[in-house]
Amino acid sequence: MRTLLGGGWRILAAGLLLLTAQAAAARMIYVTPAGSGPGYGADGRMVAPHTQAFSTEAMRGLKPGDVVQLLADGPDAVTLYRHRVVLSGPDARDGPAILIRGLGPRTRLVGRSIDEIRGCPMPEEDVEQPCGDLATALAAPQAPDLLGALTNWVAASEEKPGRSRRSRLAVPIGRAGRLAEAACLDLDRLDGVTIEDLTFQGCWLAAVRAIDSRRVTLRRSLVIGSSYGLAARGSPGRPAEALTVEDVTWVQDASGFDAAALTREGPFPCGDGRVSAHGCAGLLWRSVPWGVTHHGAYDHFNGALLGGTDVQGPIVFRRNTILSAYNGIRLKATCEDLKASDLSPATCPFNRDVWIYDNLFAYVRDNPVELETWASDVRIFRNRIVNSHAWFSFDDMGGGPVYIYGNRGWFDDMPAIERAGRPSSVPPCTRHPVEKPAAAAAFDPKLDRRYDFARARWLAVGVESVGPSGDIAWMDPLDLTCEASLQGRVIKLALPPRDAEPGTYRYAERGPIYVFNNSWYLRSPVTGIGAAANLRHWNNALMFCEPGTPGYEAELCRARPETFNAGTCGRGLVRGDDLARYLGETGTLPFFDCFRWLPADERGHDLPALASAFDHDVSSNGFPLTLKRRGIEIHGRTGSPGFAAPERGDFRLVPGALAATAACAVTETAGGALVCAEAADGRAFAGAIDPDGRLYDGPASARFRPPE
Secondary structure, eight states, X not given: OHHHHHHHHHHHHHHXXXXXXXXXXXXXXXXXXXXXXXXXXXXXXXXXXXXXXOSTTTTTTOOTTOEEEEOBSSSSOOEEEOSOEEEEOXXXXXXXXXXXXXXXXXXXXXXXXXXXXXXXXXXXXXXXXXXXXXXHHTOOTTOOSHHHHHHOOOOGXXXXXXXXXXXXXXXXXXXSSXXXXXXXXXXXXXXXXXXXXXXXXXXXXXEXXXXXXXXXXXXXXXXXXXXXXXXXXXXXXXXXXEEEEXXXXXXXXXXXXXGGGXXXXXXXXXXXXXXXXXXXXXXXXXXXXXXXXXXXXXXXXXXXXXXXXXXXXXXXXXXXXXXXXXXXXXXXXXXXXXXXXXXXXXXXXXXXXXXXXXXXXEEEEEEEEEEOEEEEEEEEXXXXXXXXXXXXXXTTEEEOOEEEESXXXXXXXXXXXXXXXXXXXXXXXXXXXXXXXXXXXXXXXXXXXXXXXXXXXEOOTTEEEEOTTSOEEEOOGGGGSTTTXXXXXXXXXXXXXXXXXXXXXXXXXXXOEEEEXXXXXXXXXXXEEEEOOSEEEEXXXXXXXXTTSTXXXXXXXXXXXXXXXXXXXXXXXXXXXXXXXXXXXXXXXEEEEEEESSOBOTTSOBOGGGOOEEESOEETTOOOHHHHTTTTTSSOEESOOOEXXXXXXXXXXXXXXXXXXXXXXXXXXXXXXEEEEOOTTSXXXXXXXXXXXXXXXXXXXXXXXXXX
16 A cells, blocks of 8 residues: 555656646747847837747747747737748647737738639639649649648549538648648647637638647637638547637628727727627628528638537637628538448547537628537537528538527528618629520629639639539529528528438437527528428527517518429428428418428438427417427417517517416436426526526536536
8 A cells, every 4th residue: 555655656746747847848938020129018018128030930849838929019010920820749748738829909910812822813704714833732642632631622533422512521621732821820730729819810711720739729819801710620640629719709701891990899890880799791791692602702701710620529619709701610520421320429529519608690691500410419508699591500410419508599681682771881792694505504704603722723604513524513503693591590400412322311310409498589480491300499489570570671571582482492302392381370481491390311211210399489470380280389389478679689588578487497307318397496488588687507407517
């Protein structure tokens, strides 16, 4: 026993000596863009008479615990750091984190414009225009597809039969090739780094790119522009894990803002003279069609504040402000090549233990939250979602469970149209299509054109990709119209594409998607363009924008499209022809749209094991009668939830509100599942805010306690 104790003390002493040595070795390093001269703090006082340059070469010797303080190079100057910096090593696992710290708006990392990154202006004529140095562009030996080297998209030559092009991963990664320098700050195989109090401006395609790095934190920073704020990827030998993005403001499309006056804290000045706490509509929201941003001339916006591929948890995304962007957070995994039945936490150990909370998402053209391929133990709560498209996207995502609770969502605007009485500094969406006989369709030469990074050229108008044998895949003209994707939805769940191989399409089979105690003010359906799949939808409070409701405008609140067409909305999907519009008991807005109740497999067979449960919700329009006969919303209540001012995002309950009581409360069972059961104290309620004005915190369980 004495020997064991002695050995234990020796190990402890050695550990203390190691920590002491690391602490002693930690340094405070003052830097300016060029170095040598003095550096100044945020208050204009000189902090250091001599500084080092903030450069890749000068940062090579960083050790765990070192602090790199970016300073201003003049007492009154906003200092621009214009050179990309790569931080690599040391390879010391779990040591003290390196801290890269700025002076907020006084220290700006400035990148290259998207035109400089492309290095190839859009051609004036309708022909393919090669340009750039192809030998340099294709220099990555293991990634001959340049876009694959940067963003992990699947090359046309690598696509497998039956794989949908929609499944391509779009997260900037890679060290070589044309886009190797398409980041302002690169982290290469680092373990422990925190980046804080910086401003990133025009860093296309990424402000911070982390490859094979773990324990990475980006916080208290302002990002203007960029496809991604933080883009991270791991590899089998070096997993990426423990990512945190917190207290960051990201204005991806600054065209609607007074960009010179932007601050991290807000309120946010708009180009039309207004000041808004929720940001401003820009070209991305008002002028550019959804499909053009997804896969056309503006697809450099198709990113997120946090984009991750093959990232193990925990992943923490909290207290961020995402404004005028295409997506908010986007997590994917390369195990998409596995059969859906072969996916498991062992075969796909990514996107687990994810926390997304206390964020503001405003003017998000696609998905505030997008999880693809695989995710498990995801908690999405206490977020505010304003003027966004499809709020929670789980299309083709396996795994589960996912918990969505305590969120508030509303709108006072819609994309791609001109609003009467609503000033705007950007024009509404317009198109000038030209007939393309080869495609039997019309395309706009300035919008419907994709840049092919692999060959450093713009493809011909309307061409989405060119296969290795020269086969052309044309864009879908309906995706590119100004009228496409105007309605949106709360939860995005789809069906397999018609060309999918059996066993390849993923649903959340490992655990349900729990959606409970949220408050919504809607002009869009709860879900659509697909089926409900393993949802548990309880105690939500929904108000639909109908005549007489606060904020009602006929143009803003009408169903789109007014005439439902299953063949159009379900095109390309298995069982797409039997999708339907499901109205509530009252009103004109659909509760479900382009929808079928049961999910289906790739052969079109129903999957009753993944049937969903909707109950105990409050809806101002009631619920679809045909589905109530099938057992949904047995205890659902029809009527106004009693929100104070939902059109302004005020979801507090007025006295006597219908949502102030509920027949059940969501609780956790001994086995870890959630159920909606009678509340022990009898004080259950529907929606995100209780009758006393407190925001719902989730079930009373340690599993729902946010990380520190």
